[in-house]
Amino acid sequence: MSAGREELLARAALTRVLEPGEELGGRWLRRWGAVRLIRMLSAEGAAGTEAPDGAGAERLAGYRKRAVAADPERDLAQIAEAGGRFVVPGSPEWPGQLDDLGDARPVGLWLCGSPHLRIWALRSVAVVGARACTPYGAHMAQTLAAGLAERGWVVVSGAAYGIDGAAHRGALAAGGATAAVLACGVDVRYPRGHAGLIGRIGRQGLLIGELPPGSHPTPSRFVLRNRVIAALTRGTVVVEAAYRSGSLVTARRARELGRFVMGVPGPATSGLSAGVHELLRGEAELVTDAAEVVELVGGIGELAPVRRGPVLARDLLDPAARRVLEALPAGRTATAAELALAVGTGTDEVIGRLYELHSLGFVERQGDGWKLTARTDGAATETGVTRRGGR
Incomplete structure (x- = not known):
C-alpha cells in the first residue's frame, strides 16, 4: 500500500470517528498525522501505551469504538459506486482556502x-x-x-x-x-x-x-x-x-x-x-x-453599471440655458428683461438662451414674451416644481 493510499484510508476512517469541525481532532491530526492517529485510536493502539491527550476517558472510549467499527475500504468503494470520490488536504483537488479554518478544517x-x-x-x-x-x-x-x-x-x-x-x-x-x-x-x-x-x-x-x-x-x-x-x-x-x-x-x-x-x-x-x-x-x-x-x-474591471434615474432632456442643457428655463414662470409669458433680472445676467445673453431653448422645443414666443411649451409646462406641473413667478 502506498503512502498516499494509507493517508486516504486513514482520513476516510477518521470521518467516521471525528465530528465535523472538531478542533481537538484537528489538533491531533496536526500533531500526529492521520495514519498514526487512526492507529492510536484503533484496537491496536488501545492495547499499547500511546493514546491521544486532551480527551476524557469516556470520550476517548467513544472514539475508539468508532475507530474499530470504521471500514474505509467499504466507504471508498461505496462512494466510487455512486460516481463520487474522497479528497483530502494535499491532493490536487483540495481547495486551499479551507486551510484557513485551522484545526477546524475538514478531515x-x-x-x-x-x-x-x-x-x-x-x-x-x-x-x-x-x-x-x-x-x-x-x-x-x-x-x-x-x-x-x-x-x-x-x-x-x-x-x-x-x-x-x-x-x-x-x-x-x-x-x-x-x-x-x-x-x-x-x-x-x-x-x-x-x-x-x-x-x-x-x-x-x-x-x-x-x-x-x-x-x-x-x-x-x-x-x-x-x-x-x-x-x-x-x-x-x-x-x-x-x-x-x-x-x-x-x-x-x-x-x-x-x-x-x-x-x-x-x-x-x-x-x-x-x-x-x-x-x-x-x-x-x-x-x-x-x-x-x-x-x-470579482477581479479588477468587473464593475457594476452606474446606477442613476432616467435622463431627462433638460439634464443635457448647458447650465446657463437651464437657469433661463427654470426662471420661466408656469402658465404665463415673461419678457427677456424679466428673465434677465431673475437670472442675474444681461438681456442679450437671455435672448440668446431663449432662442436656443426654442430650437430644442422647450419654449415658444408670444409677441414680446416667452412661454414654456405645453409639454415643458405640463412636466413641471406633474413633478410638482414651483417655478419662479408661478401662481
Whole structure:
C-alpha cells in the first residue's frame, strides 16, 4: 500500500470517528498525522501505551469504538459506486482556502459530481438565507443566483428549503454551476422534499460533504457545515434571515475568515429581513443584484453599471440655458428683461438662451414674451416644481 493510499484510508476512517469541525481532532491530526492517529485510536493502539491527550476517558472510549467499527475500504468503494470520490488536504483537488479554518478544517471531503472542486471554488459565491422565506426572498435568491451563474460564478448553498433551494434552482435554470454542501452523506437525499433537486445538482454540479456515505444529519452538523460554505467561497450573500438564523452564522464566519459578506435588504417591517438588516449596519455590504456582488468578489474591471434615474432632456442643457428655463414662470409669458433680472445676467445673453431653448422645443414666443411649451409646462406641473413667478 502506498503512502498516499494509507493517508486516504486513514482520513476516510477518521470521518467516521471525528465530528465535523472538531478542533481537538484537528489538533491531533496536526500533531500526529492521520495514519498514526487512526492507529492510536484503533484496537491496536488501545492495547499499547500511546493514546491521544486532551480527551476524557469516556470520550476517548467513544472514539475508539468508532475507530474499530470504521471500514474505509467499504466507504471508498461505496462512494466510487455512486460516481463520487474522497479528497483530502494535499491532493490536487483540495481547495486551499479551507486551510484557513485551522484545526477546524475538514478531515476530508466526500464529493459527487464531475467538476473539479478546487477550480470551482476559486470563483464561487455562497447564497444563503431563511428556510421559511417569503416570495420576495425566493425571487431575489433565484435572480441573484441566475445572474451569478450567467457571469461564470459557481453558486454554493446548503440545499435546504427556502433561500438555499431557490439559489440552486436559479443557477441551474440559467445553465450555470452550483454546488451543495450537505450536513449528511452525499448519497443521502436530505431534506427529502429536495431529493429531485439534490439529484440534479449531483448530475450537473457538485455535492460536497464531510460525513461518509450513509451518514444522516443532526442539528449540530447543520451549524458546523456552515463554516465550510463560508471558507470555500469568495463571499457570502444573505437573502432574508431572522435574528437567530443559521445563515448569519455563515456570514459572520465568512467575515472572520476575511471573505466578503453581503446582504440583500428587505422590508423594514419583515422579521425575516431583521437579521440581514443587522448585518448591514456594519458587518456586510448592501447588494441588490449579481452585478453588485461580482463587483465586490470579482477581479479588477468587473464593475457594476452606474446606477442613476432616467435622463431627462433638460439634464443635457448647458447650465446657463437651464437657469433661463427654470426662471420661466408656469402658465404665463415673461419678457427677456424679466428673465434677465431673475437670472442675474444681461438681456442679450437671455435672448440668446431663449432662442436656443426654442430650437430644442422647450419654449415658444408670444409677441414680446416667452412661454414654456405645453409639454415643458405640463412636466413641471406633474413633478410638482414651483417655478419662479408661478401662481
